[in-house]
Amino acid sequence: MSTNTTVNVGVLGTANIARKNIAALANAKQIQCLVVGSRNEQRAATYAAENQVPHFYGSYEQVLQDDRVQAVYLPLPTTTHAHWVAQAAAHGKHILCEKPVATNTDELVQMLALCKQANVVFMDGVMFQHHQRLVHLQEAMYGERSVLGHRGPLQLHSHFSFKGDADFFTNNIRCQAQGDPLGCLGDLGWYNVRFSLFVFQYEMPTSVRCVIHQANEAGVPYHASATMVWPSKVDGGGGGVPVADRCSTFVCSFLHTEHQNASVVGEDGFIELNDFVIPTNASGTTFRQVKHAWGSKAEKIDVQTKEVECQGDQTIAMWETFRHLVVAATDGGGGGGGGEGMQFYMEVALKTQLVVDALLESGRNGGVAIEVGALPEW
Numbered sequence: 001m002s003t004n005t006t007v008n009v010g011v012l013g014t015a016n017i018a019r020k021n022i023a024a025l026a027n028a029k030q031i032q033c034l035v036v037g038s039r040n041e042q043r044a045a046t047y048a049a050e051n052q053v054p055h056f057y058g059s060y061e062q063v064l065q066d067d068r069v070q071a072v073y074l075p076l077p078t079t080t081h082a083h084w085v086a087q088a089a090a091h092g093k094h095i096l097c098e099k100p101v102a103t104n105t106d107e108l109v110q111m112l113a114l115c116k117q118a119n120v121v122f123m124d125g126v127m128f129q130h131h132q133r134l135v136h137l138q139e140a141m142y143g144e145r146s147v148l149g150h151r152g153p154l155q156l157h158s159h160f161s162f163k164g165d166a167d168f169f170t171n172n173i174r175c176q177a178q179g180d181p182l183g184c185l186g187d188l189g190w191y192n193v194r195f196s197l198f199v200f201q202y203e204m205p206t207s208v209r210c211v212i213h214q215a216n217e218a219g220v221p222y223h224a225s226a227t228m229v230w231p232s233k234v235d236g237g238g239g240g241v242p243v244a245d246r247c248s249t250f251v252c253s254f255l256h257t258e259h260q261n262a263s264v265v266g267e268d269g270f271i272e273l274n275d276f277v278i279p280t281n282a283s284g285t286t287f288r289q290v291k292h293a294w295g296s297k298a299e300k301i302d303v304q305t306k307e308v309e310c311q312g313d314q315t316i317a318m319w320e321t322f323r324h325l326v327v328a329a330t331d332g333g334g335g336g337g338g339g340e341g342m343q344f345y346m347e348v349a350l351k352t353q354l355v356v357d358a359l360l361e362s363g364r365n366g367g368v369a370i371e372v373g374a375l376p377e378w
């Protein structure tokens with residue numbers, strides 16, 4: 001595939017989240033939405049017209065059979081992902097899959113194995129991972145002038161929630177065991193976990209705990225809080241001062257107001273984000289570096305802040321990264337090195353799934369500590 005070739009994407013389904021992605025594809029470079037498929041041809045026609053998609057089909061199979069389509073986007077219920085990933089891989093289509101990508105780790109391992117065998121890209125739809133803000137955050141957390149201190153991040157707390165209405169709890173697939181049995185842990189907690197992995201440089205936590213505060217009769221979580229633990233980077237506390245273990249705590253909920261804050265704390269300062277998942281401005285966002293000087297008696301606190309601006313649309317960036325991987329895989333390279341290759345995005349999806357599985361196991365067993373196992377091979 002030429003580096004100048006436009007990659008054509010087919011969308012399987014007419015979910016609302018796809019509208020945002022179709023709009024981003026219209027503004028991304030050398031990748032576009034060519035066709036949308038639905039199990040109902042009239043729905044597909046209406047949806048295509050509403051979103052300025054040039055072609056439509058009355059089945060998902062027809063999208064996969066279209067030789068003009070190189071890649072597919074799956075905004076389908078989680079319980080259907082394994083089937084449609086297998087079908088897409090069998091047709092040689094590269095895949096961008098909405099999260100949560102699977103109902104459990106074993107299922108995802110099988111999905112990834114099929115993609116690897118077919119040499120097709122598999123990426124999950126975590127948009128914030130592709131924003132330039134993460135590059136700036138990496139420098140702020142671990143660079144020579146880290147606001148956090150020389151040990152980097154020690155504690156992360158994040159909160160991601162929205163308040164569902166009656167229709168949401170009655171009809172939305174995210175509240176149905178046959179749609180997304182992971183509930184708020186899969187729909188929202190996936191982002192908390194992924195951001196935690198990023199903050200701790202994609203190192204896996206050793207153990208997790210989770211409390212599912214509310215769930216429906218089918219056991220689908222509506223509101224949960226969690227703790228993830230990494231061992232301390234022991235280099236000597238000095239002067240008898242202990243070195244903190246590294247932790248991430250988070251809340252994800254369908255029952256709270258819209259909220260998506262994150263705070264990364266070190267020994268010398270902290271970093272705040274008030275929109276860690278969905279930027280308040282689609283074309284750019286910020287984060288704050290903060291230092292509190294309390295003084296000997298904390299009678300007056302001197303607050304020093306620095307606002308760091310980060311430009312770019314993360315949804316467009318995600319699709320352009322996906323295109324880069326598709327072109328590289330088609331040319332036999334499998335993507336660039338390091339964090340830009342096919343392997344990285346498959347592994348980070350698997351790491352996220354493995355942690356979410358452990359959290360769900362803990363939550364369904366009274367919040368006991370669960371050791372996070374080794375990353376399975378595929």
